[in-house]
Amino acid sequence: MSAWTAYVGTRVAEVRAHSDEGVQLGVALVMALATAMLVFARTRQQRTAVFGDPKVANAALDGLPAWPDARHTLLNSTCPDTEHFELLRLHDALASPIVRTGPNQVHIADPASHKLVFAQATRFEKAPLYDLFNAEPGKANLFSSRDAKHHASRRRIVSHAFAPSSLAEFRGFIANRIAALVHRFDRAAEGGAYEDVFAAYQQFTGDIISKFAFGREDHMVETGTFSPSLTVFRAVTLRRYSLDCVLFADRSFCLVFCWLAARLNELLLGIRSRTGSLPQSLFVYQWLRRVPLGLHLVRLLPPGRLRTDLEGIRDLNALMTGYIDEFLATKRDDPHEVLHKLIHARDPVTGEGLDKQTLVGESRGLVVAGVETTAAALTYLTFQLATHAHWYARLRDELAEVIPDQETFVRDVENAVPEERAVVKLAFFNALLKETFRFYPAGVRPFPRTVPPEGVRLEYGVFLPGGTEITCSSWVQGRWDRALWGDDSEVFRPERWIEAQQQSSDDDHKDAPGREALRSARYAAMASSITTFSNGPRGCIGRNLATLVLHLTCASVFRCLQPGVNLDPQATDPPVKTSEHDMEYIGPFVGNPRAHKLELKWATATAS
Numbered sequence: 001m002s003a004w005t006a007y008v009g010t011r012v013a014e015v016r017a018h019s020d021e022g023v024q025l026g027v028a029l030v031m032a033l034a035t036a037m038l039v040f041a042r043t044r045q046q047r048t049a050v051f052g053d054p055k056v057a058n059a060a061l062d063g064l065p066a067w068p069d070a071r072h073t074l075l076n077s078t079c080p081d082t083e084h085f086e087l088l089r090l091h092d093a094l095a096s097p098i099v100r101t102g103p104n105q106v107h108i109a110d111p112a113s114h115k116l117v118f119a120q121a122t123r124f125e126k127a128p129l130y131d132l133f134n135a136e137p138g139k140a141n142l143f144s145s146r147d148a149k150h151h152a153s154r155r156r157i158v159s160h161a162f163a164p165s166s167l168a169e170f171r172g173f174i175a176n177r178i179a180a181l182v183h184r185f186d187r188a189a190e191g192g193a194y195e196d197v198f199a200a201y202q203q204f205t206g207d208i209i210s211k212f213a214f215g216r217e218d219h220m221v222e223t224g225t226f227s228p229s230l231t232v233f234r235a236v237t238l239r240r241y242s243l244d245c246v247l248f249a250d251r252s253f254c255l256v257f258c259w260l261a262a263r264l265n266e267l268l269l270g271i272r273s274r275t276g277s278l279p280q281s282l283f284v285y286q287w288l289r290r291v292p293l294g295l296h297l298v299r300l301l302p303p304g305r306l307r308t309d310l311e312g313i314r315d316l317n318a319l320m321t322g323y324i325d326e327f328l329a330t331k332r333d334d335p336h337e338v339l340h341k342l343i344h345a346r347d348p349v350t351g352e353g354l355d356k357q358t359l360v361g362e363s364r365g366l367v368v369a370g371v372e373t374t375a376a377a378l379t380y381l382t383f384q385l386a387t388h389a390h391w392y393a394r395l396r397d398e399l400a401e402v403i404p405d406q407e408t409f410v411r412d413v414e415n416a417v418p419e420e421r422a423v424v425k426l427a428f429f430n431a432l433l434k435e436t437f438r439f440y441p442a443g444v445r446p447f448p449r450t451v452p453p454e455g456v457r458l459e460y461g462v463f464l465p466g467g468t469e470i471t472c473s474s475w476v477q478g479r480w481d482r483a484l485w486g487d488d489s490e491v492f493r494p495e496r497w498i499e500a501q502q503q504s505s506d507d508d509h510k511d512a513p514g515r516e517a518l519r520s521a522r523y524a525a526m527a528s529s530i531t532t533f534s535n536g537p538r539g540c541i542g543r544n545l546a547t548l549v550l551h552l553t554c555a556s557v558f559r560c561l562q563p564g565v566n567l568d569p570q571a572t573d574p575p576v577k578t579s580e581h582d583m584e585y586i587g588p589f590v591g592n593p594r595a596h597k598l599e600l601k602w603a604t605a606t607a608s
């Protein structure tokens, strides 16, 4: 070693002595090469920590039905936008509720295993992939936290904001936003113009989350524009990326690959526009954060998707920092605001509060988790009603029981929004929402968990040793089991819920008293197999808020307005402009339409 050091020392001295330009260039090249190798090795090491090492095969999984290339993980090797289609095909082809999707990874599609894993979230921790969602390395937020104790303490801080009593106080603001939305759609109906309802619903849910989390009143529904936080968020999620995920997947990775991937991606975008790469971009972002001045390198990247993603993530963080600074500067004091709860939270032992980066991570998480999820559910429900007029007629007639006078209602929507408990009793309304949750769950991408050290035996006898990564896509689970859902599980059909309920009164519990009479074993099994909001301690904390918003909005909007109607009988343009293909439900994380829009015309509802 010392001989080598002496040699290098001599060479450096020589270079200094004969410092002509050629030598200087040579030294610069060697240094650049050494840096590139270091970057390469370090990135590969970090990548393995997050995405798993493709060379580590779990021999205990060898007997399981597997996807053909189990040397790589399917979830990183196919396109994140559409991997749910791939997974369903795999379960069907292998006729198994469990399939091996990688050297150390399985995917499950049956509700019993889902319950076992997700209801016991304290044992089955979130997989390392979630680290990517930290605002900074080591600064986990509620969504990304992988430590059960840390997660529980963080959840305690904000859970009160999501409790039914707090939501009851927030209901007035939701009603105010619903009134603005109804009037916006009403105006569109009068003008006979197309309205992009996906954008409108995002502005609507954006208004709600902005107020709920940060006490801001953005009025996006009225202005029809996106607040800066949503503009940035949309920049990150809007554009589809293709090849980088395939290049990076389970393969070594370096910045040169980033650049190549971006170029190739642009070339192939037209051909393979089905994919997404947010995990990869998050990974690069976190890596850059570790390098001094790393984020400044972003602007040196060639224009393209990776750069857009990185700038988007950076800007969203900056914006959240701005919200926090503004909160502190104005000394707002509304204890219902989520940000207020986070800022005022203190560690019971140390008395310390959350630092700024952690606050940024939590705030960003609320925008990401709360806006597009609820907006996508509203969009798809609207799409189904727009393309199935008989369902719309059935729904409108049911809603007339709860809101008898449409004209009076439209005049004062804000004060006349119906009670949630009244609308959820309506059979078809309920069936429509359940079918929407089954068919369009926000979680198209499987949520990965790690099997605890003692391992787990699944109901059908398969044993998974500790450390196995177990994943489950709610989208696949809502379709795979044809015995439960019927042979038409890949069709959106709300009637299946009504039929299952009727079955009970016809046979199983015909004579049972009260509620039980209405809930057949099949209906109960179907209802409990819907995992749209996941379950257990890591289930969606925003579930009550999301369902309240969905129930009240659907009841109010569809009582007054019908989607997908061309008022002018001579018109040749279609009432729903966005095609079935453009409405395909794709990922990578939160499911949304491929075209990221739904353009249609509205008409004032007419009596049956």
Ligand code: HEM
Pocket (backbone or CB within 6 Å): 142, 143, 144, 155, 209, 365, 366, 369, 370, 371, 373, 374, 377, 441, 442, 443, 447, 531, 532, 533, 534, 537, 538, 539, 540, 541, 542, 543, 545, 546
């Ligand atoms: C239709 C609307 C929604 C759906 C389908 C949905 C779905 C989900 C799912 C499946 C999870 C678990 C994810 C995982 O295991 O990785 C989750 C977690 C979460 N959701 Fe939602 N969500 C919705 C709306 C909301 C809203 C409105 C908010 C908040 C304003 C929210 C905030 C969160 C948070 C903070 C978590 C992490 C909870 C934890 O780990 O303790 N979600 N959501």
